[in-house]
Amino acid sequence: MEKATENGPNGAHSGRVGPTNPMVTPLLTDQYQFTMFYAYWKAGKHNERAVFDLYFRRNPFGGEYTIFAGLEECIRFISTFKLTEEEIAFVRESLPPSCEDGFFDYLREVDCSDVEVYAVSEGSVVFPKVPLLRVEGPVAVVQLLETPFLNLINYASLVATNAARHRFVAGKEKMLLEFGLRRAQGPDGGIGASKYCYLGGFDATSNVAAGKLFGIPLRGTHSHAFVSSFMSPDEIIDKSLHSSDGSSICEDFVSLVQKWLSKIQWSGSSHGAFGETNQSELAAFTSYALAFPNNFLALVDTYDVIRSGIPNFCAVALALSDLGYKATGIRLDSGDLAYLSCEARKFFVAIENDFGVPGFGKTSITASNDLNEETLDALNKQGHEVDAFGIGTHLVTCFAQPALGCVFKLVEINDQPRIKLSEDVSKVSIPCKKRCFRLYGKEGYPLVDIMTGENEPSPKVGERILCRHPFNESKRAYVVPQRVEELLKCYWPGTSDKAKEDLLPLKDIRKRCMEQLEQMRPDHMRRLNPTPYKQVSVSAKLYDFIHFLWLNEAPVGELQ
Amino acid sequence: MEKATENGPNGAHSGRVGPTNPMVTPLLTDQYQFTMFYAYWKAGKHNERAVFDLYFRRNPFGGEYTIFAGLEECIRFISTFKLTEEEIAFVRESLPPSCEDGFFDYLREVDCSDVEVYAVSEGSVVFPKVPLLRVEGPVAVVQLLETPFLNLINYASLVATNAARHRFVAGKEKMLLEFGLRRAQGPDGGIGASKYCYLGGFDATSNVAAGKLFGIPLRGTHSHAFVSSFMSPDEIIDKSLHSSDGSSICEDFVSLVQKWLSKIQWSGSSHGAFGETNQSELAAFTSYALAFPNNFLALVDTYDVIRSGIPNFCAVALALSDLGYKATGIRLDSGDLAYLSCEARKFFVAIENDFGVPGFGKTSITASNDLNEETLDALNKQGHEVDAFGIGTHLVTCFAQPALGCVFKLVEINDQPRIKLSEDVSKVSIPCKKRCFRLYGKEGYPLVDIMTGENEPSPKVGERILCRHPFNESKRAYVVPQRVEELLKCYWPGTSDKAKEDLLPLKDIRKRCMEQLEQMRPDHMRRLNPTPYKQVSVSAKLYDFIHFLWLNEAPVGELQ
Incomplete structure (x- = not known):
């Protein structure tokens, strides 16, 4: 939701x-x-x-x-x-x-x-x-x-x-949803993932417990099982739906959906791309819309995205539109996400044009299914129309490096x-007990972190300080910090x-x-x-001390 | 411990x-x-x-x-x-x-x-x-x-x-210890790892909470920090240690250790391989032995395994032996584990021979440090003298595939x-609601798992049954099970x-x-x-039904 x-x-x-x-x-x-x-x-x-x-x-x-x-x-x-x-x-x-x-x-x-x-x-x-x-x-x-x-x-x-790395690749404009609970390494692997992915730049989680514990926004709609639990629209008993403003009631929302479906089928939007759509899917979407007319987001890949899921979604969304509701969007959970999202976008735009439904072309597209940094990057390169990404397994288990x-x-x-x-x-x-400072340069970027002994004077803005690599005597640089932050x-x-x-x-x-x-x-x-x-550094004084101590502790070898 | x-x-x-x-x-x-x-x-x-x-x-x-x-x-x-x-x-x-x-x-x-x-x-x-x-x-x-x-x-x-895979590579004789808590994916990533690694064939864990919750045997001795927290044996105040049978008391265990250390230094065992050993390490080992005379296991790689850790360990172990205690062993946590374990074993055997301490050659050697299936396998191929492996990060985060x-x-x-x-x-x-059976062959091995519809007759011992791949019509086999297990x-x-x-x-x-x-x-x-x-299979009847349903649900494409 x-x-x-x-x-x-x-x-x-x-x-x-x-x-x-x-x-x-x-x-x-x-x-x-x-x-x-x-x-x-x-x-x-x-x-x-x-x-x-x-x-x-x-x-x-x-x-x-x-x-x-x-x-x-x-x-x-x-x-x-x-x-x-x-x-x-x-x-x-x-x-x-x-x-x-x-x-x-x-x-x-x-x-x-x-x-x-x-x-x-x-x-x-x-x-x-x-x-x-x-x-x-x-x-x-x-x-x-x-x-x-x-x-x-x-x-x-x-x-x-x-999470921050995924955000970097996805870009600031995209909605990022953490969906990893079921694949996480145990219960609080899941809860921790939700908390820290939000911290690292995700927008929401599917994990209800984490939503409750940490106030993270929640997202979720329905699964494939929901779709296949329906057989046909005939089984929908209560078919009535109030209009959005409460002023009228549609007694047979199911028929309204059917009407829209056949309009779409014979319109230019579909390009004749589909015949009969899947009836259990249509029933599930209709039912879901009856339950959440303000938050209708449908998973469209249970049977066939292009030939069934998207037309079924559009029929329900247009019926909702008749009653003053705005459908939220679709979720794609398999297949070629770049291609399918572009096809879906074209379809939505065509619907907007054919039937004069303003904004329909911008209907939100969420993609999920084993996403990670590489697939996000590949999607960007191919071009896609996805607005929100639901990311699970790779994100929460840190598949690329799990420790x-x-x-x-x-x-x-x-x-x-x-x-x-x-x-x-x-x-x-x-x-040594140390203090640590981050030194910033003229352009506002952090330049280097430096560690000093506890009792050394702090680095000062505008004063030149020598930053030495702790173990490589040839790596050193003078820095004149424009800002000094104690870490x-x-x-x-x-x-x-x-x-x-x-x-x-x-x-x-x-x-x-x-x-x-x-x-x-x-x-x-x-x-x-x-x-x-810039390689993390130590002050000149700390450098000397480290090397004094090292020589003191290390045994002297004997070549034989 | x-x-x-x-x-x-x-x-x-x-x-x-x-x-x-x-x-x-x-x-x-x-x-x-x-x-x-x-x-x-x-x-x-x-x-x-x-x-x-x-x-x-x-x-x-x-x-x-x-x-x-x-x-x-x-x-x-x-x-x-x-x-x-x-x-x-x-x-x-x-x-x-x-x-x-x-x-x-x-x-x-x-x-x-x-x-x-x-x-x-x-x-x-x-x-x-x-x-x-x-x-x-x-x-x-x-x-x-x-x-x-x-x-x-x-x-x-x-x-x-x-865990089972690590056990398979390590062999049945080795002791396997799960040491992963600090790198696990959150608190019960750690607790779950301890429980399920034990289930999969590990012998013990370092995780105290898991020991308490599940009754898993615990192991643990000391860290590098313990070693470096000591400066020299001079700081040991209470130097006395009762003999194992309580019959006598050694008033200056520290001196006894020092005496053994110089004996080892001048003996053939050392091959002149070391001069002065590290004194903070010697103090730490001595202190640890005073605390746990029956359970002395020392981490020997804080400074230098061959030139300091092993001789220091042996000096303390021989001093304990004088008082009737048997040292447990050493732990190696860095370096070439195959080489170092072989060198340690040689040293222990030489000590046994030089000083007539029966069983000293068999002193236990534990290895840790980023172990996984591959490194265990490589150690086996190189030849090693390790008796117990402590495995952490790769085991508990399932580094090779974390989900x-x-x-x-x-x-x-x-x-x-x-x-x-x-x-x-x-x-x-x-x-379909299904039943599942494992069919065993003549040699007692499981041959195949078969799924049947709920109301089909169960496979029977000695009766031929056709096992079909659910989605590949050419893959099928008759099986005459010698044993049938309902799963x-x-x-x-x-x-x-x-x-x-x-x-x-x-x-x-x-x-x-x-x-x-x-x-x-x-x-x-x-x-x-x-x-x-053998590819998991379904009964002939279930196979037919799956394909009937599939054709029914799948949309028919239209080539254009």
Whole structure:
């Protein structure tokens, strides 16, 4: 049904605290977080103050940008984080019997009141290696958050990015509908997809639960089964329909439809393209129009689009028009969507001309059926007349790349910077508690993201600063920023006295995302072979420190 | 931690009714199910008795079999299916204001007491086009179930199949651990993955919530962050460790470890391969052993596997051995797993020989890091010494194919068979309320699945029956079955007097799955180019009827 459902700024959901999915509990984590917790506790280290960075190493889908999403759910999660007695009993059962009782007493006290979370704003355009979250707190507690935070952010950011990419290819003018619930990876794979596809630029979803939870506009009409559940128009019992303005009543809408059908058949519009249309389809369309005279949208490919679906639709739509209603449109769910949409458009235009029905030529055409970035692009190249796309499987399961690889790395403990080495340089972590800035150039585009040590002076507008690649000494550039944006903001201050950023309603996050995407230099956004965003960089001081630490930690080889 | 956690036959979960995920409500469906519901109601058709088949058209991952999973969640869902007042209010809000009040009164009464569900047993090996579920009931109510049933079955079956394929490549002897929570598509993407990977043949999961819900054994030790959170062994305060039998105490376990480390360094085992090992790693291993002396498993690749991780592990393991404990093993999470596992094995064997520690050579080696079917296969070909595989991203997101395409098609209404046509023959539905049988041959292998009309006589052991491809007249074969198994059993009898099949505990479903996989002819199971299972077939009578109906419904073209 073509109708938005919005319950206040953030849907009916806005009143709730805690995670959207009640299954997101402190036990939604890896077992090793609890074994480590015990080992930290046993060593008396559990309260040591640690800093972890959450980041990804590579943009998904071969692109050069990512949309950050999932933050609100992380904050909801820690806002109510506390193990129940039942959960503690289970943890005890799952650990070796030698674990000491005192630990479980301690677990009872654990919450996130002493944790601080700094994050990029949800819906932002983000790049590899720059922390999306910096999480500080007692090492053992922050460790427990690793798995749920990654789980809540990885898919959210992935599917929001996928939605943004689909929007980019479809263009701003098209209506994009998320139809993926039935193929999603489980129930909240579906609900999450609906939320984050909306964030990434979709207009509506078919998922009723997501509509209710998040205030996302809902769309939906009928399926093939509805069409084939009818046998013929004879079975329609109540054939009457009031006119749109309520002034009159048509006692036999079924006959009115039949009349229009034969007019169309003998008119020039049809070019003699069809004979007898399918009667079960005609019955289904007529019935659906009787139920929703203001919202008549028909799925026209159950039998044959050109020879049955479109003429049947037009007959019903013209009958509705007689009574002052305007039909919404058709949906195509199979076949050559470019060709069929063009044929449908021609037919609608011919009807408008032949029968003098103003606006009929602009009747909306929705296309669905296994769409993805490539097929949207191909449709654009072929030329088509589709106004709205319903996209499911490829969108919500992120078929082209179904996982984003965010990681959560220790960068400092007890004020000591830590580095994670790897034989693969791209996997070496960037140590230290850091601040992150986005530097903008003269034309308003973001130029580079730079990380600095916590106590370094911030980059300043108009002041030249050296930006260095963290691991490649020859890659460096001076930048004179025209605008400087600090990326990590405080979303959970813990016991610090930092001001806490508000979590915005989903619609506002979506708006931020759309604005940030607008702001990017277009060549970063191209679907194929995009220009990389300037390699994420570090300050000269941080660069030197990283390399000092690296040499210190790496073993010296011995050639033999 | 290497410990199974099992709470009764089906975990702590067994007492609950309703869906595992509380977000699975009647609103977890597509909006068009409600618009159709209204249109059915308005046409007075909503109670017409309909039969829908749920099936898929193609096996995933280029294979020739699929594991059916998700049934229990479907039955849990309908067992408590009822719209709340709040949900009805939301549906009303999301439909056009012209919808009549009587409809919403009617919605209040709707439940699944009059629905019947026949299904293949969960954990069965299944094939394309044969219904996994046959759902009968009032057409409008059964339509509402389409989306949630597809959602609950598509991913469950996909990931169970993926797990079975990984098991097939890894071989029966290896331990397979599911480590995917952090990369899964949302929270219950993770929980579902853990459940259905266990069903498909995995041994354990890292996901604590899934361990609690389903009684799946848990595994987990420590991460890189744990290692780098330590600076040096000096920071270990409580250095004492009781011997395994409690008879004595070692006051300075740290020194004992150091002593072993220098012994190893100067022994033949090391071949002079390392000098100074990493001290933060040594401290972390020692601490972890002090916390879990019976379950010491160390992640050895934070700095350098050969020059630091393995010698450090061995020093701690030998110190534990002095006190009567047996170390569990190591985990490798990067690098050349085949090479490193062989080097580790050599080292362990050398230690066993040099220091006379029986069984040390068999110390367990776990490998993780982006494993999938291909890498398992490549490891097998190279030769390796890995005992257990921890598999995450590729397994749980089904990277190779992240969606299964189950559909839900109307096959009969009011005792009238219905067919859904399509220009693509593979998408034409098989009409009629059907029974499905698996026919077994002399060697005990399943030969073919056959669908018959509801009232046809069942295939009988020893009686020749003609099995026809539903859409290819030249493909047909006589079969004399040695065993006949009816596939669809009654899991929800509705108001019929059918006996209801029990839902088995997850462990028993897993066992059924393992047994059915064993029973398949090996060439169907091959990873590459498997032999197709004999094309799914229909009886001669059903074949004739399908083609009669097809001709009846399809429009006749006119060449111009």
